[in-house]
Amino acid sequence: MTNTNDSFVGKWRCQYTYPSLAHNGHDSGEFELQAYKRGSQLLFESVPNDEGSSLLVRMSVDGRVASGNWEEHTSPTGSYNGTMFTGTFQLQVDAANQRMAGKWAGVQHDKDLKQASVHTGTVSLDKID
Numbered sequence: 001m002t003n004t005n006d007s008f009v010g011k012w013r014c015q016y017t018y019p020s021l022a023h024n025g026h027d028s029g030e031f032e033l034q035a036y037k038r039g040s041q042l043l044f045e046s047v048p049n050d051e052g053s054s055l056l057v058r059m060s061v062d063g064r065v066a067s068g069n070w071e072e073h074t075s076p077t078g079s080y081n082g083t084m085f086t087g088t089f090q091l092q093v094d095a096a097n098q099r100m101a102g103k104w105a106g107v108q109h110d111k112d113l114k115q116a117s118v119h120t121g122t123v124s125l126d127k128i129d
Contacts, residue, residue, distance in 0.1 A: 007097040008042050009035050011129040014055065016104065017121040021079050026121060031055045033125070041068075044125075051075035059089075066091040066100050089123055098127045 012033045017026040033044040033055065044057035053075040059068030067090050076082035087106025094100070101124040107116050 006037065008061065008127075009037055010127060011035070011047075012044065012125045013128050014044070014046075014057075014123065014125050016123040019108075019119050019121070032128070033057065042066075051078060053078070059091075061093060064093045064095075066093050066102075070104065070106075091123065091125070100125045 012035055014031045014033050015028060016030075017028050019025075020027045031049070031053075032047040034047060036043045036045070040060060042057075042059050042061065044055070044059070046053075046055040048054075054073045055070065056072075057068060057070045059066045067088075069086065069088050072085045074080035074083050074085070085106050085108065087104050089102060089104040091100040091102035101122070103120055104123045105118060105120045108119055
């Protein structure tokens with residue numbers, strides 16, 4: 001059963017982990033997002049930030065499970081030099097529709113080595129208004 005509740009519309013904070021370039025382990029990132037309903041889907045767009053990075057998320061919510069895809073454009077002055085990353089995710093939605101948490105997966109293309117690898121990490125979205 002698809003969740004058509006308008007309570008998802010509004011501002012959200014997205015926090016996620018990703019493999020580090022500088023050390024073994026993971027680093028974390030954060031975006032503030034504005035959520036909109038587009039038909040049966042939700043669209044989350046990042047609020048402009050000082051770093052010049054952006055995140056776009058498209059998802060469908062079915063009961064207490066949110067699934068979709070994401071596209072991140074990293075900061076042109078950061079470690080990833082404006083690289084675009086894409087992937088998919090699946091999240092558990094809390095009963096109040098105020099928090100979603102789960103895992104993401106995405107492919108990273110290494111231009112120097114001419115190969116691709118799949119990376120995963122954690123992701124959470126918390127409603128902030």
